[in-house]
Amino acid sequence: MENNPQINHSASETMTENTNKYIMPSYGRFPLEIESGKNCITSGGQIDFGAGIGTNSLGFCDVDWVNAVCEQVKTLQHTSNLYYTKPASEFAEKLCNITGYINMFMANSGAEANECAIKLARKYSYDKYGKDRHKIITLEGSFHGRTLATLSATGQPPMHDFFFPFVEGFQYIAPNSITDLEKALSTGDVCAIMLEYIQGEGGINPLNTEFVNTVYEIAQIKDILVIADEVQTGAGRTGKFLAGEHFGSKRADITTMAKGLFGGLPAGVCLANEKCSNVLTAGTHGSTYGGNPVAMAGGKVVLNKVSSSEFLTEVNQKGDYIRKELSGLPEVVSIDGKGLMLGLTLKSKCASDIVKTALDKGLLVLTAKEKLRLLPPLTISYKELNQGLSLLKEILSQ
Ligand SMILES: *Cc1c(COP(=O)(O)O)cnc(C)c1O
Numbered sequence: 310m311e312n313n314p315q316i317n318h319s320a321s322e323t324m325t326e327n328t329n330k331y332i333m334p335s336y337g338r339f340p341l342e343i344e345s346g347k348n349c350i351t352s353g354g355q356i357d358f359g360a361g362i363g364t365n366s367l368g369f370c371d372v373d374w375v376n377a378v379c380e381q382v383k384t385l386q387h388t389s390n391l392y393y394t395k396p397a398s399e400f401a402e403k404l405c406n407i408t409g410y411i412n413m414f415m416a417n418s419g420a421e422a423n424e425c426a427i428k429l430a431r432k433y434s435y436d437k438y439g440k441d442r443h444k445i446i447t448l449e450g451s452f453h454g455r456t457l458a459t460l461s462a463t464g465q466p467p468m469h470d471f472f473f474p475f476v477e478g479f480q481y482i483a484p485n486s487i488t489d490l491e492k493a494l495s496t497g498d499v500c501a502i503m504l505e506y507i508q509g510e511g512g513i514n515p516l517n518t519e520f521v522n523t524v525y526e527i528a529q530i531k532d533i534l535v536i537a538d539e540v541q542t543g544a545g546r547t548g549k550f551l552a553g554e555h556f557g558s559k560r561a562d563i564t565t566m567a568k569g570l571f572g573g574l575p576a577g578v579c580l581a582n583e584k585c586s587n588v589l590t591a592g593t594h595g596s597t598y599g600g601n602p603v604a605m606a607g608g609k610v611v612l613n614k615v616s617s618s619e620f621l622t623e624v625n626q627k628g629d630y631i632r633k634e635l636s637g638l639p640e641v642v643s644i645d646g647k648g649l650m651l652g653l654t655l656k657s658k659c660a661s662d663i664v665k666t667a668l669d670k671g672l673l674v675l676t677a678k679e680k681l682r683l684l685p686p687l688t689i690s691y692k693e694l695n696q697g698l699s700l701l702k703e704i705l706s707q
Contacts, residue, residue: 444500
């Protein structure tokens with residue numbers, strides 16, 4: 310392990326050993342322990358351009374968020390969904406007001422929000438058309454989660470090893486291919502199309518607005534539901550509250566959100582429009598922890614902050630600033646994405662090597678396939694941005 314004098318880039322040996330001994334090795338971890346943090350800076354002095362993979366939308370330990378969460382945990386931590394609680398009802402009302410959706414199911418994560426969307430779409434179709442109209446079209450390069458159904462929905466063949474048999478009824482088409490779409494729909498057994506407006510894990514790949522519009526047109530004619538997976542793109546990440554707002558005026562029948570929506574607490578939601586709002590009737594779906602009051606108290610603070618137009622304007626400005634600062638570098642071929650969800654295509658360097666070098670220098674960044682992915686907290690200050698950008702420029706110029 311390397312030790313930089315300014316940067317506490319280390320993890321205690323006992324802690325590392327214990328982690329590797331007692332936690333399954335399904336993650337390759339970097340040799341860094343994060344003990345605490347403030348907005349964009351860790352206790353070890355690292356600048357955080359990853360925000361816990363986009364979850365810490367308000368950075369580390371935002372004061373209002375901490376206060377709301379602590380107040381709630383001291384008052385009532387959980388009840389199950391057998392009873393009513395104020396935090397869930399207030400959060401749900403606010404999120405429906407912001408997005409225009411009618412109602413939502415409350416889950417614990419992005420994958421579970423998507424599980425709900427998949428079940429909802431299939432039941433919608435079953436209720437209306439009967440059996441055998443259950444297929445869901447998803448896009449190549451997509452990522453929808455790690456549960457069996459959401460993994461089946463994920464259009465990345467390398468993830469489809471080992472875990473057979475997968476959940477049936479998913480078909481992948483090439484993103485932006487209207488020909489593929491029409492072909493896939495010709496069988497008449499499709500109930501939904503599921504998409505990320507900007508693929509996150511798949512490599513920060515935005516869809517064409519033309520393709521999105523065509524999806525909506527065809528879906529409307531054939532009564533096929535559109536499911537927007539906004540688990541990564543939602544809650545202001547792209548400079549709009551929902552990324553779909555960048556892609557025309559149509560809104561998905563179902564939108565799922567998680568990651569940044571709760572500021573770092575594990576929860577997710579599946580939002581439904583009028584058509585889909587009464588499909589999951591009592592007993593058809595559930596989640597013991599769904600709507601957890603502590604997560605909802607945190608989520609309310611996130612909603613209050615990130616839904617304002619001034620906040621979203623700033624997210625866009627910060628994104629533009631990053632683009633301006635980095636786009637001139639010889640190593641940067643192009644920058645994809647929107648707002649503070651950015652993917653850099655590099656000329657000769659390998660993004661995963663850059664992540665390691667960056668860590669040594671005190672900067673936390675991510676990859677998305679071959680791209681270097683930046684998902685800083687939405688609350689990042691220009692001072693923090695400049696610190697991180699000057700490290701990144703140095704690393705990319707080496
Ligand atoms: C992260 C992610 C998921 C899965 O969310 P989890 O909370 O890890 O289950 C699903 N869809 C997209 C687009 C994601 O980025």
